[in-house]
Amino acid sequence: NPKYVIYCGTKRMLYPKPETLNPPRTDVLTITPWFAPIVWNGMYNSDILNAHFLQRGVRIGLTVFAIKKYTVFVKTFIETAEKFFMVGHRVNYYVYTDRPNDIPNITLAEGRQLVILNVPSYQRWQEVSMRRMEMIRDLSHQRFNKEVDYLVCVDVDMQFSDEVGVEILSDVFGTLHPGFYGSDRQSFTYERRPESQAFIPADEGDFYYAGGFFGGTIEEVYKLTDFCHNAMMTDKEHNIEAIWHDESYLNKYFLYHKPTKILSIEYLWDNSFGVPDLLKRRRFVAVPKNHEAIRN
Numbered sequence: 001n002p003k004y005v006i007y008c009g010t011k012r013m014l015y016p017k018p019e020t021l022n023p024p025r026t027d028v029l030t031i032t033p034w035f036a037p038i039v040w041n042g043m044y045n046s047d048i049l050n051a052h053f054l055q056r057g058v059r060i061g062l063t064v065f066a067i068k069k070y071t072v073f074v075k076t077f078i079e080t081a082e083k084f085f086m087v088g089h090r091v092n093y094y095v096y097t098d099r100p101n102d103i104p105n106i107t108l109a110e111g112r113q114l115v116i117l118n119v120p121s122y123q124r125w126q127e128v129s130m131r132r133m134e135m136i137r138d139l140s141h142q143r144f145n146k147e148v149d150y151l152v153c154v155d156v157d158m159q160f161s162d163e164v165g166v167e168i169l170s171d172v173f174g175t176l177h178p179g180f181y182g183s184d185r186q187s188f189t190y191e192r193r194p195e196s197q198a199f200i201p202a203d204e205g206d207f208y209y210a211g212g213f214f215g216g217t218i219e220e221v222y223k224l225t226d227f228c229h230n231a232m233m234t235d236k237e238h239n240i241e242a243i244w245h246d247e248s249y250l251n252k253y254f255l256y257h258k259p260t261k262i263l264s265i266e267y268l269w270d271n272s273f274g275v276p277d278l279l280k281r282r283r284f285v286a287v288p289k290n291h292e293a294i295r296n
């Protein structure tokens, strides 16, 4: 007899027992040496997780930046999020933009709302990308802390194409970069100049994390974005900017503040890489963009 049962509404929830001697995945790493799960399809049961997070009444904020021409990505981003992102949970979309009038009106499901945050734009695109850290940090303690429990911070030039649910939530999480999940340390494109705050020596580093998908509790996201922004400002004073901008500082942060969960490449894929065997679901994929047209 089980000591406790999980109820889904008034119904007893039944599910297959985990098999100690038959792990669901043996083709990929599913846990880090510091015991953080790496989230792959087959490793978790959404029913159990949903019941647990619904019981807690968890509220999730999804931040996205649409500055200048990148407002074109918002419609598909939100529409696909309505289909696949945290369905059944309470969700606030936070869209930071310099063009609030270009944000389309989209009907949202119950329990979900869109918040448009009017912000200035920066001249250099590197700055547009990097300043996200500062803007997420600032609202984390001014606003997000009052409205949501977790924040999920992503690129906008993306679309959801399969479920992204509460399995991603943890104190602080990062995502494997689709270009480097099979690479050795030396090939990671970390910042290699010791003068930069983002510097990582050749014999250190766990994973190469993507700049386009991270999150955690408001408090942890505050610490992460505060660190990255401060490191960028120190570098700016010394006239140096890390090779991959915010992504380089994020990688530095995660090296010395280990994420408590890591999302696999299912959560940030680019179809131009094809579809490897181990990739069973493509949940969040890059929207192909005409770099010339969109970035100028």
Ligand code: 2GW
Pocket: 064, 065, 066, 067, 068, 069, 070, 125, 126, 128, 129, 154, 155, 156, 157, 210, 211, 212, 213, 244, 245, 246, 247, 294, 295, 296
């Ligand atoms: C304009 C020209 C060139 C590059 C970016 C932009 C731009 C970016 C823009 O005009 N307006 C804007 O809102 N953005 C925001 O910055 C938008 O949210 C976008 O998703 C994000 C990052 O820029 P993106 O998506 O064009 O760059 P990726 O896909 O190459 O991003 C990776 O590398 C970046 C650092 O270079 C970041 O770390 C990013 O998180 C990574 O995915």
Ligand code: MN
Pocket: 155, 156, 157, 212
């Ligand atoms: Mn992007």
